[in-house]
Every structure is written in structure tokens, then in C-alpha cells.
Amino acid sequence: MITLCMSETHDQRTVRKMSNKRVYTVEEIENILGISKNTAYALVKSGEFHSVKIGGQYRISKKSFDDWLDNVGADTGSCQVCDA
Numbered sequence: 001m002i003t004l005c006m007s008e009t010h011d012q013r014t015v016r017k018m019s020n021k022r023v024y025t026v027e028e029i030e031n032i033l034g035i036s037k038n039t040a041y042a043l044v045k046s047g048e049f050h051s052v053k054i055g056g057q058y059r060i061s062k063k064s065f066d067d068w069l070d071n072v073g074a075d076t077g078s079c080q081v082c083d084a
Contacts, residue, residue: 023059032069 024032030040041058044051047065 024062024065026058026060029060029065041043 001029020028026037026040026044029035029044030037033040033043035043044058044060051058053059
């Protein structure tokens with residue numbers, strides 16, 4: 001008899017860990033949006049959401065990023081990430 005473990009998947013663990021964070025890295029922004037590193041850095045530097053540079057690395061406020069993501073394109077109907 002085979003017993004299957006119904007534990008959470010890797011993706012579920014990743015989502016749970018990210019929901020407990022207060023800041024994102026640029027790499028996490030890349031992964032969340034599915035964009036390139038250059039596009040992620042351009043977006044961070046654009047000031048669309050609050051970020052700080054600490055020790056040469058950017059940290060992005062999770063709250064301001066999530067608020068921005070919830071409202072992206074809401075006013076204009078266009079995408080600020082892909083210029084569409």
C-alpha cells in the first residue's frame with residue numbers, strides 16, 4: 001500500500017513565505033510579473049512604487065508594490081509594464 005502525503009507544494013510554500021514579507025527584491029518582482037531583469041530595474045527606478053536601495057540592492061515595499069499591481073492600468077486601460 002502506498003500512502004501519499006498531502007503536504008503543501010513548493011509553489012504554495014513560496015506564496016506563503018512571500019505573503020509574510022514586508023519587502024520584495026528585484027528578482028522577486030521579475031518572477032511575480034514574468035519580466036526581464038532590465039525591465040524590473042526600469043520599473044523600480046520609475047518610482048511607480050516605493051523602494052529603497054540598501055547596500056547596493058533595491059528593496060521594494062510589498063504594500064506599495066501590491067497596491068500598484070492591483071491598480072495598474074485601471075486609470076488608462078494600458079499596461080505600464082509592457083507599454084501596451
